[in-house]
Amino acid sequence: MTSDTTQSELATDATEPVSDSAGDSVPEDLERLRELIDPARVVLWDFDGPICRLFAGHSAEQVAIELVEWLERQGLHGLLTEAERVSPDPHVVLRAVDHRHPGSDLVAELEERLTQEELRAVPRAFPTPYVDILIQTWRAVGSRLAITTNNSARTVGTYLTERQLTGCFAPHLYGRTQALHQLKPDPHCLNRALGAMGAAPSAALMIGDSPADFLAARRAGVPFLGYARNDRKEKELRAVGAETIVNSFAPVLRVVRDRRPGTGQA
Numbered sequence: 001m002t003s004d005t006t007q008s009e010l011a012t013d014a015t016e017p018v019s020d021s022a023g024d025s026v027p028e029d030l031e032r033l034r035e036l037i038d039p040a041r042v043v044l045w046d047f048d049g050p051i052c053r054l055f056a057g058h059s060a061e062q063v064a065i066e067l068v069e070w071l072e073r074q075g076l077h078g079l080l081t082e083a084e085r086v087s088p089d090p091h092v093v094l095r096a097v098d099h100r101h102p103g104s105d106l107v108a109e110l111e112e113r114l115t116q117e118e119l120r121a122v123p124r125a126f127p128t129p130y131v132d133i134l135i136q137t138w139r140a141v142g143s144r145l146a147i148t149t150n151n152s153a154r155t156v157g158t159y160l161t162e163r164q165l166t167g168c169f170a171p172h173l174y175g176r177t178q179a180l181h182q183l184k185p186d187p188h189c190l191n192r193a194l195g196a197m198g199a200a201p202s203a204a205l206m207i208g209d210s211p212a213d214f215l216a217a218r219r220a221g222v223p224f225l226g227y228a229r230n231d232r233k234e235k236e237l238r239a240v241g242a243e244t245i246v247n248s249f250a251p252v253l254r255v256v257r258d259r260r261p262g263t264g265q266a
Contacts, residue, residue, distance in 0.1 A: 033255045036225055036244055040205035042197050043138060044190055044217075047149035047156050047175075049209030050227045051131055054151065054159075057124025061088035063117040067110060068093060074106075090114050091150060091183070098180040108178050115176075118155040125159060128227075130249035132163060134256060139168040141259045146172035146193040148206070148216075150183045172196060185215035190222060209233055211240040225252070 048054040055063070068085050071077070071093075084096045094114055098107045139145055145168055147156050153175030160166045160173075174189040182188035194204060201221035208214060209227045214237060217224040226245035228234035237245055246252060 030251055030255060032244060033225075033246075033251060034258075036205065036223055037252070037255050038259070039203065040143065040223070042144050042146065042194070042199040042204040044146050044148045044193055044204055044206045044222065045135075045169075046184075046206075046208035046210070046213045047147055047151050047159075049229070049233075050128060050207050051135075051147075052128055052159060053126040053229075054118065054121050054155070056126035058117070058121035060090060063114065063121075064088055064090040064093055066117070067113060070113065071097070071110075076106075090117070095180060095183070102181070103178070107180065111176070111178055111180070115152040115154060118152055119158060122155060122159050122162065127163065128229075128249065130253050132165065134249050134253045135165055135168050137253060138256050141256060144172070144197055144199075145169050146174060146197060148174050148184075148189040148193050150176050150189075150212070152176050184210075184212040185219065187216045187220035190216055190220040194220070194222075209237070211236055214240050214242045 045051060054060075064087055067090055068080065071079060079100060080093065080096055084092055087093065091114075094107075094110055097110055101107055135145065147153075147160075147169055149156060153173045156173050156175055157166070160169060172193055174192045176183060179188075184190075190206065193199075194201060202223075204222045205225060206213065206217035206220075206222045207225050207227060208217065209229070210233075214224050214226065218241070224242060224244070226234075226237040226242040227249070228237055228245050228247055234245055234247070
């Protein structure tokens with residue numbers, strides 16, 4: 001993982017616009033962000049994507065392959081469809097097994113194997129630009145933060161500890177459990193966070209980078225800010241209805257820095 005010193009220095013003058021097909025000017029983009037951010041007393045973060053690229057140095061596709069190979073060694077080659085066997089997403093494999101054997105020891109073993117692979121990925125995870133200083137700044141102005149993710153909470157906790165960000169979120173880390181039907185786009189983890197923090201959905205903001213994040217936020221009644229690190233991610237978010245999407249957290253940091261301490265308190 002890398003230091004955020006350069007991110008902090010660059011963030012001072014960052015003015016990258018919000019992505020928008022109409023080509024709004026930077027001030028208009030920032031005003032739209034303010035309208036979304038200012039009411040938020042609680043900020044719910046997805047983990048892999050908005051906070052870091054978890055598998056930047058430890059391929060998620062290889063993890064999926066290894067999960068499939070493990071199933072085959074158990075004599076379960078026929079458990080998955082061909083599309084599921086070749087999917088680069090380990091969560092596709094996990095969901096498929098849970099769909100056919102919900103709540104089984106097999107699912108528990110597979111979920112634990114995925115968690116171990118996530119933990120192995122943490123040392124080489126790549127922080128999303130500007131995100132560490134954004135998290136610290138958002139907390140400093142009084143907002144409360146939580147993680148709502150399909151990754152393991154153990155993985156999240158390990159990463160946050162290494163980045164010295166645990167205090168910005170603890171104890172509000174809501175990750176994958178063995179109840180896999182509750183993974184996003186089910187809003188379960190968002191509702192857990194809102195309930196534990198005593199926050200109304202309208203007083204929260206969800207930051208995510210996938211259609212599942214957007215759909216979970218919509219089902220929970222939580223406003224959504226999309227993060228898209230490339231065109232493919234942006235197209236996927238827009239296809240499900242996401243409207244406000246940033247390609248960098250620099251303008252978000254600028255808006256949050258403009259808030260007075262205490263204005264984000266829940």
